[in-house]
Amino acid sequence: MPEVLTAVRAPGREAARAFVDERIVPFADAWDKAGRIPEDVLDGIAEAGLWAPFLPPELGGFGLDMVTLGEIHEEVGRGCSSVRSLLTVHTMLSWALLRFGTEAQRHRWGPELASGRVLGAFCLSEPGAGSDTAAITTTATPDGDGWRLDGLKKWTTNGQRADLFLVFAKGPASTIALLVPRDAPGVTVTPIDDILGTRSSMLAEIGFDGVRLGPDALLGPSGFASGMVLTGTLDLGRYSVAAGSVGIIQACADACADYTSKRTVGGTLLKDLPLIQAKLSDMVTDVRAARLLLAEAGRLKDRGDSATIMATWVAKYFASVAAARHASEAVQVHGANGCSGDYPVARFYRDSKVMEIIEGSTEIQRMTIAAEAYRKQVP
Template sequence: MTQQLAPAIDRAFARSFVDCSVRPHADAWDRAGRIPEELLDEIAAAGLWAPFLPAALGGSGIDMVTLGEIHEEVGRGCSSVRSLLTVHTMLSWALQRFGTDAQIQQWGPELAAGRTLGAFCLSEPGAGSDTAAITTTAVPHKGGWLLNGVKKWTTNGQRADLLLVFAKRPASTIALLVPSNAPGVLVNPIDDMLGTRSSMLAEIAFSDVELGPESLLGPSGFASGMVLTGTLDLGRYSVAAGSVGIIQACIDACANYAAQRRVGGTPLRDLPLIQAKLSDMVTDVRAARLLLAEAGRLKDRGDAATIMATWIAKYFASTAAARHASEAVQIHGANGCSPEFPVGRFYRDAKVMEIIEGSTEIQRMTIAAEAYRKWEP
């Protein structure tokens, strides 16, 4: 009897999964403001929560280029689902990269299997993701830590089991692994957002949360320079991939609509202005995909240049997604403003991509600073 091999975790596998289990339901989830548990279980069964983790932990050991392709496909189907994958990926990667053997053995298999879902807690009310303005504190307490503060805009905060929390101590920033069911953790759902409406956002308050010494991820004082930088870079990479997926979704929706819609007896697809909009989408999606692949290859090589490559990929892909999602609504006309067509969701989700994991303005400043640094005499 021939043993049947498990399917490879790659773009084709992700595309099939998304077309079957995600894309047909994304609009309904957007209206409900929540991803159903059934889908979370399906993602786990498909091995898509953290497929980059090694096989020893239950992952598939895929490379970063492939991870970007998977997140693109998921973003094509539903930006909210991709957002859940993003924050889970950030926590899982940080654990693998900076965790102790005991932490990795405790949490790695759980994260890979999707039995434990992760979230990333950095942003705060009034401070956003400005790390210098963090007010959440962690003070030494009984050999461990006492955590107090509030985090906001936490993707999957309503559902996550394990939180990666960044907090201030007197001389440094530290990263802590905090179970969401720990005494003193209070989760307040955030609903009715503009975009990624089913990403289950939450404000999370920490009131005298007692944590043991094993909760510290990485050496004390190490977080702001390494854990935070590397983790945010991977989150930015996933958002760039999701933005590419939004552009592709716009192409698919507009090509289909323009082939069926007629204006004055002429198919919409034959109108030169419509063709111009589609040609710009096709060109930009290929350019964005290439920028993303470059960033992924640099990650796989361990090249520090991946940081800037990811900034550039995210800037180009997110601004292009916002631009083309707007054009997608325009092509659909009044139908584009209706919940009967997905382009309105693309439009709202694409706007969010220009804000999260580094706003467009911050990206421009960062990219320009790199140009000045590289070319100054």
């Protein structure tokens, strides 16, 4: 990667939108078919300052607020959910480093993550266990003053390309988090291909066979990682997925407005048909509602208000379900064309289903939101 990849000015929605329209939208379908994002695009993301702009200036970032970060991830999600997924996991690792890393860890990895010279990935899910922290089988065993890591992680976004993994493992007394360089002896990367959606997010299985790590690999105090997963890192990942889901809804509305303004049936433009207008009006309404829910969660994060946890659950639930519904309608509006690779709505349809599963499935979200509602009713 280039030596210097930091933007001169802090990025925002407008800059992200311009970057997405020029560097992502025209090529996203081709990347989807190829199953990966080209290196020059990863470099372009770095040059635009989009990898970890929330990191403080002393670590190479811009100290960007969470509301603006959500807007950036929305714009990227509008262009390509796979690229947004790469931003998500990189953000999760970078935030965890900032929040729980030692000063030495932050200064060792922060500038590398901010500049994009090092790309991060998040290793929690395992075969047969998903993201259930209680069922983790990957082990971290004390080894001298460091650790020995053994196990297997699955569904690791950007696993094929990442340089640094944030790995959650069962320690001597509880779950712990470790920073693991890709080039550490004993680390193996096996690509996962031919998936339903986010096909260019470079998923992989990551194996750890007797990986020896120094004491500086431990992120946060031992025994603290489980709370970090539940209340911090996964919350930020959920926030990014919610933002990406808003982007999908907007992309569906844009694609349908464009298509129906050109396509005719019986000599009448599709856009003049009441049923088509109803579908588009629902997309416009839901994207505005989802965007407002996301902004509320972001503002609470910026204030350090713990209410952001539930606000993010609600935003992700609403946005992901709406994205799946409207992506289905977008395919319907496009008819047989919507089922082909010639129009992006087929990709939106497949990607939107993934949004209902990752970072908390729709079913888990309903249970969590309902539990909060009942909790508030207890005298």
